[in-house]
Amino acid sequence: MEFLGTAQTASYYGPKKACGCRALPLAVRAPVIQECYQPYYLPGYRYLHSWRPSLFYKVSRAHTCQDEGATSHSSLRPPTILPALRSALFCRYSPHDWDQSNQQQIRGAEASRLWAGRLMGDSTRLMQDKDQLTQQMQEGACRNLGQRLSDVGFWKSELSYELERLLSENRSVDTVKRRLECAADEANCPLQVALECLYHREKRIGIDLVHDNVEKNLIQEVDLIKCCQEQMRKLAQRIDIQMRDNRDAQHALEKDLEDKSSAQFIDEKCLDLRNTSDCIAFFHGMEKVDSTISVPETWAKFSNDNIKHSQNMRANSIRLREEGENLFETLSDQMWRQFTNTNLAFNARISEVTDVKSKLQTQLAKTLQEIFQAEDTIMLLERSIMAKECPLKVAQTRLECRSRRPNVELCRDTPQFKLVNEVFTIDDTLQTLKLRLRETQHMLQLLVMTKGRLEHELAVKANTLCIDKEKCMRMRKTFPSTPRLVGYT
Numbered sequence: 001m002e003f004l005g006t007a008q009t010a011s012y013y014g015p016k017k018a019c020g021c022r023a024l025p026l027a028v029r030a031p032v033i034q035e036c037y038q039p040y041y042l043p044g045y046r047y048l049h050s051w052r053p054s055l056f057y058k059v060s061r062a063h064t065c066q067d068e069g070a071t072s073h074s075s076l077r078p079p080t081i082l083p084a085l086r087s088a089l090f091c092r093y094s095p096h097d098w099d100q101s102n103q104q105q106i107r108g109a110e111a112s113r114l115w116a117g118r119l120m121g122d123s124t125r126l127m128q129d130k131d132q133l134t135q136q137m138q139e140g141a142c143r144n145l146g147q148r149l150s151d152v153g154f155w156k157s158e159l160s161y162e163l164e165r166l167l168s169e170n171r172s173v174d175t176v177k178r179r180l181e182c183a184a185d186e187a188n189c190p191l192q193v194a195l196e197c198l199y200h201r202e203k204r205i206g207i208d209l210v211h212d213n214v215e216k217n218l219i220q221e222v223d224l225i226k227c228c229q230e231q232m233r234k235l236a237q238r239i240d241i242q243m244r245d246n247r248d249a250q251h252a253l254e255k256d257l258e259d260k261s262s263a264q265f266i267d268e269k270c271l272d273l274r275n276t277s278d279c280i281a282f283f284h285g286m287e288k289v290d291s292t293i294s295v296p297e298t299w300a301k302f303s304n305d306n307i308k309h310s311q312n313m314r315a316n317s318i319r320l321r322e323e324g325e326n327l328f329e330t331l332s333d334q335m336w337r338q339f340t341n342t343n344l345a346f347n348a349r350i351s352e353v354t355d356v357k358s359k360l361q362t363q364l365a366k367t368l369q370e371i372f373q374a375e376d377t378i379m380l381l382e383r384s385i386m387a388k389e390c391p392l393k394v395a396q397t398r399l400e401c402r403s404r405r406p407n408v409e410l411c412r413d414t415p416q417f418k419l420v421n422e423v424f425t426i427d428d429t430l431q432t433l434k435l436r437l438r439e440t441q442h443m444l445q446l447l448v449m450t451k452g453r454l455e456h457e458l459a460v461k462a463n464t465l466c467i468d469k470e471k472c473m474r475m476r477k478t479f480p481s482t483p484r485l486v487g488y489t
Contacts, residue, residue: 145271149264151296155303156260162307163253166314170246173239173317176324180236183328184229190339191225194218197472206456208464214349217342224338228331235327239320246317249310256306343476350469357461364454367447374444381437385430392426395419 093101198218202209273280294302399419403410 142271145267149267149271151300152260152264152267155300156257156264158307159253159257159260159303162310163250163257166246166250166253166310169314169317170243170250173243173246173321176321177236177239177243179328180232180239180324183331184232184236187225187229187232187335190335191222191229193475194221194225194342196475198222200467200471204464204467205460208353208460212349213345214342214468217338217345221335221338221342224334228335231327231331235320235324239317239324242313242317242320246313249306249313252306253310256303260303339476343473346468346473346476350465350473353461353464353468357458357465360454360458360461364451364458367451367454371444371447371451374440374447378437378440378444381433381440385433385437388426388430388433392423392430395422395426399423 198215201215201218204210399416402416402419405411
């Protein structure tokens, strides 16, 4: 079939070389390109088709070559279509395909426009919903931060109040500890006095070195003071241990309070942040990092445990402090009572020794008087004996002279009898006087010995009185007052 008398306006019109031309290739589908991009779909639109139209394109190329041996046709007559090109005309689309393609383009454009309108409306509603959700979440975060700040402020006030009470209790129990130490040191003075009294009383002489009530009371006083010192030092050690526990509780409260202050500062800074703040920035991945180590229950329990531990430590400190006050009252009363009993024993012993000394002095005076009388008696007896010697000599001389009478004149007459009786009587008198003289001299010796013993006893009593009255009681005139015994200086 030839098309004659038709204007040839095709691109292939013109002189061509005679060459073997191949037919145009058949129309093929456009290659499908798969993209890695996954579009965002709104709910309900996930399985809709893409907005891109599905069109098929015919691709054809005509390969022509110039015929070297052909001649140019006249411009007055269109050339006849070559048979080689005739088959290519049947490869073009038909009008029906063209109409379908246009309708498909129009329908695709309308679907795309409708889909775009829906998408823009959904996008607007989505943005409004997300803006509202974001604002609500931000407001909720602010409310949560405010509530958290309120909770932190509450526990911070509780910790501050408990820390203040614990510090006050630490000061009070430290004062009691210092008072115990001062009272234990203050008890050294009466203890030294009691020991010196015992040491001085060891210098008593003879029978006065007796284990009397004074010595018993002094030993009890020494034992009581040492026992009181030991009790006060032990209580001071217990208070020192308790103070270390209190410092541990104080450190826990201070650390918790410091952490609460830091957390409060951070949360206040977070609460003050706004969308227009300058210090905000992106920190990608922070929502995936979980660096928390507690939950609200354990967080509150931690502070509550610290407060309870501090309250237990304060309760123990209060018990120790009350025990210290009771110990002060009890020990000071016991020491004062024992000091008074010892002084009463001293006074009673001094009174006894003074009474015995006065009696000994009375006996010594009487003994001295007896000695004086015995000496006078001895002197009188000696004089009497000497006075009897002359009459005895006279009587014996008369008897001797009468014994020289001659013969019968030696008569036992009355004078002879009287002279003999006189001699016997004077001699018996002398013997009696001498015996009485010896007895009197012996009695004088006894009196002198008694006088020596009495003087020795008086010296012993004077030494005892000097020790008890002058040395011991002079030291015991003063005793630490009750405020000093309970640790006040």
